[in-house]
Amino acid sequence: MGLRRNIIDKITSFFSGSFILKRRLDRFLWFFIYIFILLVLFISWNLYIESRLVKIEKNSAIIKDLEINHQQRSLELVALDYKPEVEKMLQNFGSKLQDPTDPPIRVKGE
Incomplete structure (x- = not known):
């Protein structure tokens, strides 16, 4: 019964x-507070860095998709440089735009 009581008392x-008071650890209180603050700062800094890395990975995936889109659109625009392709598109959209019949002229200033 004495051992059990001793454990409960401890x-x-x-x-x-x-x-803390029996062992005179109260004189190290500021050191314990300092260590605790350092530990909290260390953990919060690691969590902050990890969240930033997750954002960077998500953004890099988005950037890759956008680069692929940009390359596809630039290839489409290169293909549109051909005159017959442009004429087909204009006909498909029902545009009344046609090739110029008069040669270009130079506008003279006054």
Whole structure:
């Protein structure tokens, strides 16, 4: 019964804080607070960096998709440079735009 009571007393003294006063650990209180703050800063910094890395990976995937889209559109625009392709598109959209019949003239200033 004495051993059990001794264990219970040690546990209650640990959680009540009298353990700190009996061992004279109160003089190291500022050091413990300093270590605790450093630990919290270290954990929060690591979480911040990890969240940034996740954002960077998501954005790099989006950038790759956008680069593929850009390359496809630039290839489509290169294909549209051909006159027959442009004429087909204009006909498909029902445009009344036609080739010029008069040669270009130079506008003279006054």
